[in-house]
Each structure stands twice: as structure tokens, then as C-alpha cells.
Amino acid sequence: MMPMVELLPSILSADFARLADEVAAAERGGGTVIHVDVMDGHFVPNITLGPPVVKSLRKATTLPLDCHLMIENPDEYIPAFAEAGANWVSVHYEACRHLHRSLELIAHHGMKPGVVLNPATRVNLLTDILPMVHHVLVMSVNPGFGGQQFIPFSLDKIRRLVELRKELGLGFRIEVDGGVAHDTIAAIVQAGADLLVAGNAVFGGGHPERDVRALLMTAREAAGEPVQ
Ligand code: DX5
Ligand code: ZN
Numbered sequence: 001m002m003p004m005v006e007l008l009p010s011i012l013s014a015d016f017a018r019l020a021d022e023v024a025a026a027e028r029g030g031g032t033v034i035h036v037d038v039m040d041g042h043f044v045p046n047i048t049l050g051p052p053v054v055k056s057l058r059k060a061t062t063l064p065l066d067c068h069l070m071i072e073n074p075d076e077y078i079p080a081f082a083e084a085g086a087n088w089v090s091v092h093y094e095a096c097r098h099l100h101r102s103l104e105l106i107a108h109h110g111m112k113p114g115v116v117l118n119p120a121t122r123v124n125l126l127t128d129i130l131p132m133v134h135h136v137l138v139m140s141v142n143p144g145f146g147g148q149q150f151i152p153f154s155l156d157k158i159r160r161l162v163e164l165r166k167e168l169g170l171g172f173r174i175e176v177d178g179g180v181a182h183d184t185i186a187a188i189v190q191a192g193a194d195l196l197v198a199g200n201a202v203f204g205g206g207h208p209e210r211d212v213r214a215l216l217m218t219a220r221e222a223a224g225e226p227v228q
Helices: 016-028 051-060 078-084 099-108 123-132 154-168 185-191 208-223
Strands: 006-009 034-039 065-070 088-092 112-117 135-139 173-177 195-198
Touching (some): 006 208, 016 051, 088 135, 112 123, 135 154, 154 173, 185 208, 195 208
Parallel strands (some): 006 195, 065 088, 112 135, 135 173, 173 195
16 A cells, blocks of 8 residues: 655745744645754755754644754754654765664654655665665755755656665655645656655745645645545
8 A cells, every 4th residue: 555645844935933823824734744954054055943943843733843854963963853852854865974873863762764865866775774764755956945946857766766665565655855846746746755845835825724735635636545
């Protein structure tokens, strides 16, 4: 059985002064996991937020918090994210000298480990550690900013992950992040992704509830799931 598709609103494009309201609106629209982009100004050319904001978000919603760490030396910060209330934590293949150790550390702190691939990083590099992960996050833009264009060859990477999951008899989820929007979401779902992160398409137009609902409807149709 394929997992049901889920929409993960990315707060990167939300109004940070009204974060609780923005998250609540996205949740009313059907968002089921909140995607939190952590950037350090080193691994990516932008700076966002850290454990204190995660701690506040934890009080604002009961939804799982999916923390996407775009930072150098993630191991140093994993305990602080656990303490702050993160549920899922993903680290970049490109940022981890000892990826196996980083994934173990995340699991050891009671969180669901994920691994992230930049657009230029090959899926096959992950084969040996796939049994350890709850999700693989395919970056479909170069990380650092919201509102960028979806990179089309990301669809091949999603299809390759679906194949690998089958070959290896595993159950990890396939998450896609970057340029997920009304005109790309159907192809992304048809390629086999089930966790759909969207920032600009959710918060950019000022109607997060309506836009989450519309994105989900298109995604469910593409997946052949019931559209309520
Ligand atoms: C980019 C972030 C994304 C970002 C996606 O580095 O990882 O989560 O919010 O933004 P959109 O959906 O606007 O492309
Ligand atoms: Zn992200």
C-alpha cells in the first residue's frame, strides 16, 4: 500500500510575526505536518531560525514539526531540537561527515530521522543507510530560499527512490521540497512522492487555508485517492 499524500506547509514563507495564526490556518486547510527550515548562513546563504522558535511552535500546534536542518555540524544541535519539541529531523547528505552517526543521534533522541539530498546529489549514494531513515527529502531547488522554480529532473530522483524502496523492501516516506505548487504538484505525486512541502504556494498568496486545500485536492486526485 502506498502511503497517503500529505501536505507540509513550510513556514519559511509565512509572516513570522503571526506564526501561530499562519500555522493554524494551514492546519485548517488540511496541512498535517509543519515543515521548519533551519538555515545557518554557512551551509546555505540564508539565516532563519533555531530551537527557540521550534519551542514556541511546539506550544502553538499539536501537529508534528518536521525540522529540515540546512546547517553545518548538525550533530551539535540535534539535542537542542529534541529538547525544543521537534518530531522529525532531517540532515543533508552534503553536510554530514558521518551521516550514519547523525541519523543514529536523531533516533536516539526519540525523533524520526530523515536524510536530504541537494539537486546534484545522486540517490544511489543512500542505498546503505536507507533502512535507518523515516523519510528521504529530495530537494527540488537549491536550498536557501523559498519561491524558486522546481527542477524537473527531481522527478527522476523520486522515481529512483520508489524503485529502491521496492527493491530493498523498505517503507521510508518520500518528501519533496522546493517549487511544489499548483502547476507541479500532480507530476510530483505521480512520480511517487507522498510528503509534499510547500512554502510560497501556501503562504505567498495570503490565503493559506484555501491554498492548502486546493493543493491537497490536486495532489489527491493525482494519487487516485478520495478527494473529500
Ligand atoms: C528551501 C526550503 C523550502 C522552502 C520551499 O531551501 O527548504 O522548505 O520553504 O519553498 P517553496 O515551496 O516556496 O519553493
Ligand atoms: Zn525545507
